[in-house]
Amino acid sequence: MSEMLTIRIDGKECTCEKGEYLYDVARRNQIAIPVLCRSDAFEDHRACCRICIVEVEIRGRRKVDTSCVYPVEQECDVYTKSEKILEERAVILTLLAHRAPDAKRIADMNAGMGMDGFERLVTIDHEKCILCGLCVQACSSLGTGAISTVMRGTDKKVDTPYDKPSEFCVGCLSCANVCPTGAIEYTQDERTRTIWNRTFDLLFCEECGELMGTPEAERHAVGAEGDIPTVCDACRKKHLANEMMHTYRYV
Ligand code: SF4
């Protein structure tokens, strides 16, 4: 059995396993620490935005750490809203606001902070992406790998190779759905969806008419040999339940 520790976060006693990440302990104890690059779908994707910084005090010595990758190894006091943390988080948010001025979530988090001293910083026009990498992670975890980070410096961005429609994209929207700032745009009408410069037909459930996704995404999910489903999960479950009821009635 793993060793248990008791730590204090903003004065509240919290029990955790040795090695558990501080952010996870705080969250389990309903103590809110702001995050941008964390997603429950990708547990290992951390430490990109630095918004989750906290102050950790051990034996009277305090230092600032990134809570989502800070393993608790000994008893400590943690401060998520100390003056130092609020100041440093404001600096990080100001930098992100210059990187992604059109990202509403960053603007909302930054509201009222109005920091001076950043006048010489380049603001990237019409940008929402903070380069957290969650979308690339989502795409590669599906095995599609249609997007990656390209270019350098202020031109750095997430894109398909050579900004061309990718033959590997399946139009599943995993990238857009995981993005914390709404940076990945797509359009959809009654029959088609367009994302990353590629247009896909939409697939609907033959029974209830619910949108199921794209044929390419379903094909990718079932593999080359599998049959693309024609009914949605809910209708399939209903069928299964009916079949089971029928079976039990006649045994
Ligand atoms: S597009 Fe969104 S998810 Fe992808 S790197 Fe940018 S902010 Fe992160």
Ligand code: FES
């Ligand atoms: S949430 Fe910890 S660095 Fe982004």
